[in-house]
Amino acid sequence: MNAATPALQLSGLRKSFGQMDIIRGVDLSVVEGERHAIIGPNGAGKSTLFHLVSGHLQPSAGSIRLRGEEIAGLAPQVINRRGLSRSFQVTNIFPRLSVWENVRCATLWALGYRYSFWRDVDKLKDANRRTEEILAEIDLLDRWRTPAGVLTYGEQRALEIGLTIAGNADVLLLDEPTAGMSHAETERVVKLIRKVSENRTLLMIEHDMHVVFDLADRISVLVYGEVIASDTPARIKANAAVQQAYLGTEAA
Numbered sequence: 001m002n003a004a005t006p007a008l009q010l011s012g013l014r015k016s017f018g019q020m021d022i023i024r025g026v027d028l029s030v031v032e033g034e035r036h037a038i039i040g041p042n043g044a045g046k047s048t049l050f051h052l053v054s055g056h057l058q059p060s061a062g063s064i065r066l067r068g069e070e071i072a073g074l075a076p077q078v079i080n081r082r083g084l085s086r087s088f089q090v091t092n093i094f095p096r097l098s099v100w101e102n103v104r105c106a107t108l109w110a111l112g113y114r115y116s117f118w119r120d121v122d123k124l125k126d127a128n129r130r131t132e133e134i135l136a137e138i139d140l141l142d143r144w145r146t147p148a149g150v151l152t153y154g155e156q157r158a159l160e161i162g163l164t165i166a167g168n169a170d171v172l173l174l175d176e177p178t179a180g181m182s183h184a185e186t187e188r189v190v191k192l193i194r195k196v197s198e199n200r201t202l203l204m205i206e207h208d209m210h211v212v213f214d215l216a217d218r219i220s221v222l223v224y225g226e227v228i229a230s231d232t233p234a235r236i237k238a239n240a241a242v243q244q245a246y247l248g249t250e251a252a
């Protein structure tokens with residue numbers, strides 16, 4: 001891949017459910033290393049777009065390139081192995097397992113262990129080391145023994161981000177990472193997202209405009225299944241079509 005190849009590039013992407021055209025020809029480029037937010041009104045197709053990129057839905061037409069390689073229509077685990085990892089709005093953790101066990105499961109899986117990992121003690125050590133690194137990165141080292149189910153909501157979302165980065169993916173998709181959070185929890189998760197995306201490419205769906213304008217290097221606005229603008233936060237804020245279609249006075 002040369003420096004000009006986008007981390008992620010969607011071209012002419014379409015998705016229909018029966019007669020309904022939900023994604024209607026999306027072109028979108030996410031530059032390596034940037035934090036890119038997708039915003040848009042309810043029902044615009046943001047989650048559907050994420051499902052297409054992560055392989056959970058098959059496109060009706062168009063192309064999705066990850067570092068220049070076509071991934072449209074591949075299975076989610078194949079896309080994941082190629083370096084794209086996605087978190088879910090619905091929490092993805094095992095509530096009865098400890099924080100440590102949750103992250104270690106994801107790490108073992110990412111290192112290629114399935115059912116015989118206890119046979120290789122050195123590799124197990126690798127997994128333990130990696131688990132510790134991730135817990136440090138998401139600021140949950142001091143909660144390592146705690147069952148994930150009793151963490152605060154904000155901590156659970158942090159853990160979920162930990163599971164998303166466990167596989168060494170360098171393109172992260174975060175789906176509404178601050179949804180349902182208090183102000184303090186949001187601040188903590190924003191800090192965490194800033195940290196984990198420092199050496200990764202980030203594409204996120206986010207409804208909280210403060211978070212979007214605080215974090216994103218670029219913003220794409222999805223309205224009725226089409227990207228009507230893709231630009232820097234300042235230009236998005238000043239874009240008359242975006243104001244009219246979506247932002248209103250909210251971000252003014």
Ligand SMILES: Nc1ncnc2c1ncn2[C@@H]1O[C@H](COP(=O)(O)OP(=O)(O)OP(=O)(O)O)[C@@H](O)[C@H]1O
Pocket residue numbers: 017020022040041042043044045046047048049
């Ligand atoms: N499996 C499906 N079958 C039929 N219609 C669907 C399906 N999935 C989504 N849709 C429709 O596609 C449209 C876009 O939904 P989507 O969830 O992608 O929007 P969104 O922008 O993520 O909305 P929100 O911000 O409310 O989460 C909606 O009208 C929804 O009803």
